[in-house]
Amino acid sequence: MLIARDPLARRVRQAVAGDRRAFTRLYRELHPLVARFVARRVDSRADAEELVAEVFRRVVEHLGGFDPSRGSVRAWVLRIARNAVIDHYRTRKCPVALEVIxxxxxxxxxxxxxxxxxxxxxxxxxxxxxxxxxxxxxxxxxxxxxxxxxxxxxxxxxxxxxxxxxxxxxxxxxxxxxxxxxxxxxxxxxxxx
Missing domain, CATH: 1.10.10.10 (Winged helix-like DNA-binding domain superfamily/Winged helix DNA-binding domain)
Structure with a gap:
């Protein structure tokens, strides 16, 4: 079973069950990865900070839907981050080439x-x-x-x-x-x- 080997998946399961400390640990482990991923793809530091917050809002919202049989927690969170960056550029008034994102x-x-x-x-x-x-x-x-x-x-x-x-x-x-x-x-x- 994947959960037993992946401490992040175990923390997701614990957080879904209501363990706030598990979510805090999950957040602390994933935040640097998400922040780096987002910052490399947006124009400003303020936008990056807003997007990182949005990513973790989405993570909390969909935490119960995480399925360890479909992949790792890191990849799941990065997919959320990638989608948040794409959404960010879609809502901008100035178009940006997709390859830059x-x-x-x-x-x-x-x-x-x-x-x-x-x-x-x-x-x-x-x-x-x-x-x-x-x-x-x-x-x-x-x-x-x-x-x-x-x-x-x-x-x-x-x-x-x-x-x-x-x-x-x-x-x-x-x-x-x-x-x-x-x-x-x-x-x-x-x-x-």
Missing amino acids: ADGLRETTGPLDHMIADERTRQVREILSECPEQTRQLLAMRYGDGLRHAEIAELLGLRESAVRKRISRAVSELRLRSRALEDEQNPEVSHAL
Whole structure:
């Protein structure tokens, strides 16, 4: 039985039974994941905070409907977060390209970004921008959100093996394109080797 192995599923069951401490523990464990996921996909910090609150409101509302046989708690909550982000952009007056919402790889600003905002970073972003939306989405979920292959598969309705292969191919392709771009920009270095 999945509940016995998944402490989050056990906490959901306890919270549904009325255990407030179980829900508090569930919230504390899931909040950083949801906050990171949402923040990478919206424009402002205020919007992100509102959406995280909305996600957990929806979680409370649908807590009794969680079915551990259909997947993990993390993937279930991230589906709720993903839908909240999509709903957020649907209600905006200014249209936003869906790939910006979905991929989570848009540029952010912060101290770390300023430190690494060199030519190499620009090149990687350029290469990523040329990738198909689904590839950017997979890479964002794996490396940006830190999701496991199984969680990505569950979230997107794919098999785990398909997710592993697609991510592996995408990373290999990015490496090849990055090396080709370096060779193109620095022909004297590549010929000296």
